[in-house]
Amino acid sequence: MNRILAFSVLSLLMTATCHAQVRAQGLFDVEARRAALSQPSLAAARAACLAIARDPSWASLKPVDGVKAADGPNTDGGVNTHSWAVMALTGRALAGDAASEASLRDLLLAWAKARAFEGTGAESEALYGLKRVLLPTIVAYSVLHRSLDDSQRQIVSGWIDSLVRRVDRTFGTDTVRDSQRALADSILMAWGAITADDALYERGSRGYRAVLGQARPDGSLVLETRRGARALWHMRQSLASLTVMAEVAATRGVDLYGLREGEANFDRILSYLLNGITEPEVVMAYASENESPGAEADFRRQDMSFLAKRGFGRHPMAWVEPVAARDRVGLATKRLKTLLARSLRSDRPLIDELAGGNATCFWGR
Template structure:
């Protein structure tokens, strides 16, 4: 089915077929030029302020490039590059909003890390590669923001560096991580970077994962490999939705509506979204499948659901950043429920910044 979807995308691109109701005409995650122009208008004054809400830390200029991400003991992945990714996401949002100083700092930061071949010696093990995958959407977005007007030599150096890292994470480990949220994240990166650089084969490979995920959705809207994760069952359902949102927005730039796509069994993005919202509203529903308690994370009691993704995390991220895009593009009951949750519990926490959606999602998609 994934191969068929890839062929369908290729044929439609070749024939110029697109859904007329869909916005189209950009490469990458979102329309950088159009969004930058919108942020300069009076109507988007408040959103622009949220792009600029996080101050620049002078310490970012002295961040030392990290050549190797490594596996860690126990649950979790290497966080040594967390300050770097935070700097990239903050500076990208500020640059998109027209902060020339942030743009210059971002360009210099990425060039230093590219010149030092950062991350290129990452340990070839799934936990270390997962840490690398988390770096690549922010880097792809930063590149898209910087590319217009960038000096050719620097642009080429950044492009070659990021391209090499993206190709590195397109890797098979012969285990569940080749099918769960780890792989969906990797394919979201392939989709964005492939679209950004005009590599249609890479983009199509990434987008084909969307079809695979829909085929894996169970009747109740859950995914077997994520639903068994004990207290973090909803955590990983949400994480998969974040990566699917990245794919859907990338496809939207190519003229395709993946939000509305339905599998032969009737599963769709809305099916997954409904399962997440049902679990948040009625945690007892989650216990039916979370009781397997497979690699549950810090909390070992599967009844104690981890809903920290509804709050701003201690490291500044907000893992519901994907909702900024989803509430604009989907239709139906599940999306209406998401909009309600967003207005009640999330919007007040803007700006929503998260590497799984590429950075400051409020800056990229937020509406006044």
């Protein structure tokens, strides 16, 4: 009886350990991707991981005390240089570049010890900048995890955890469900998965359902399509975060891509964005509300700049890579793959903070 009891306890412990290992994957299965990138069939994807050269000056980047509202994604300040360095080094480390892995470790340790970004103010735009930095930092930690000792893991994970808790807030009723909240929820899910924090993971997962819950029957998102000239721009941003959340869930064997809330699911929202890209007129009635449209006051002039790589290396459509890499049936996925082949593939590697970094490296075939 004692031997049977001991065996049962051991089995439970092994099951729990295996489950924890599965849950700790984060945005993707790091070791499986690392192994895949070593195969000749993924030589192009590995090349994408190594496409951005390691800059020796990154080693001397000074930790930034806090993100300011002015530190937007179109600026060249220390925050964005740090973020670019992290994304480039993470891709290179995943592809097996030992020097880049060491540089990434030293960079994160230095910024963690300095408690970088903890001086970020509580205003919405500053926290948006912090969210953009956080997601690739979380992915970097998941890739770097194997080369950190216990003390180093505690330093880096403790720093990241404090920042993750900081962005888990809303500003009024609308921001419970808009693209900024979805970005925060993608961060909660990713960090919750890596640290096996089920409460954090589930809080983020509820955010996915909240986005579906605000969709109209045609797939348009109420809070995003009212944004005048940036209606489609914000639709794209929400889809980026939905994709990240769905990919995190997939590491746990959960299919959020197929989840339906009322008449809405991922494909319905994706189809609306693709329809809007092809025929911007479909969004005009909603966009005419012109709520916080940005610099362009004419809602009829839809901002399509998200379809091209920006001058600072980021590509707002990087989230397309994981969706296109999945063998999903349906017209929406087929249309997205066509868009990738015709308009985006030449811009590879597709890299962006909202996708967690070098998406072509993480998912590209």
